[in-house]
Amino acid sequence: MPIHSQRKARLLNGAQAEASGATVLVVKYLLGDAAAGHRLGLACGAGRVHGTEPRVSPFLAGSHCQYPSQRYRTYIGAPSIREKGLCDLMSGWTDDELDRIGAADELEIASYRPDGSLRRYTTIWVVRVGDDLYVRSWHGRAASWFRRALQRHEGRIEAGGVERDVTFEEPDDDLHPAIHQAYRTKYGRYPDSYVRPMVEPEATAATFRLIPR
Numbered sequence: 396m397p398i399h400s401q402r403k404a405r406l407l408n409g410a411q412a413e414a415s416g417a418t419v420l421v422v423k424y425l426l427g428d429a430a431a432g433h434r435l436g437l438a439c440g441a442g443r444v445h446g447t448e449p450r451v452s453p454f455l456a457g458s459h460c461q462y463p464s465q466r467y468r469t470y471i472g473a474p475s476i477r478e479k480g481l482c483d484l485m486s487g488w489t490d491d492e493l494d495r496i497g498a499a500d501e502l503e504i505a506s507y508r509p510d511g512s513l514r515r516y517t518t519i520w521v522v523r524v525g526d527d528l529y530v531r532s533w534h535g536r537a538a539s540w541f542r543r544a545l546q547r548h549e550g551r552i553e554a555g556g557v558e559r560d561v562t563f564e565e566p567d568d569d570l571h572p573a574i575h576q577a578y579r580t581k582y583g584r585y586p587d588s589y590v591r592p593m594v595e596p597e598a599t600a601a602t603f604r605l606i607p608r
Contacts, residue, residue, distance in 0.1 A: 495555030497523030502554035522577035535597035
């Protein structure tokens with residue numbers, strides 16, 4: 396049997412398993428040797444990295460899993476995966492990391508230079524939407540830290556006692572309303588002159604989803 400057919404058959408068979416352990420194995424299999432959970436999100440068309448269009452695996456098709464944070468493809472003939480909340484496992488963050496970073500008022504962010512060295516940190520706000528974390532540039536895409544981050548789309552963040560290397564991904568446009576609301580809710584205690592710019596077009600166009608590496 397061709398290797399593609401074998402993989403497809405294995406995915407479909409695993410998708411029907413009732414045990415949660417089998418569901419996790421499906422995720423690991425689709426990831427292959429890749430350590431970062433975000434790669435599954437990219438394969439499922441969750442967003443863009445390095446300016447590329449979303450890529451969909453030849454073994455993935457059908458309806459999307461609908462979550463406040465993002466969309467993922469479901470396996471052909473495998474609705475049980477969506478029912479079990481498999482999409483929630485794809486963000487790559489642990490519950491503890493999401494809680495700690497999401498509750499932090501500020502986040503330190505730095506991007507990597509082309510030679511691999513880390514630039515200095517910049518302090519910004521961070522919001523959580525579902526199982527994802529997002530940051531925006533108050534000064535839009537012209538901000539120096541954001542322009543530097545676009546060079547490699549890789550960096551490091553520190554917040555809430557958590558330090559992680561991350562990939563910077565620009566999210567799909569349909570996610571922005573939820574991100575707007577997250578900023579208004581989390582930082583609503585601050586003057587409107589601080590919060591309003593974060594939900595206006597300039598800052599919206601300079602949004603990154605933080606994907607752990």
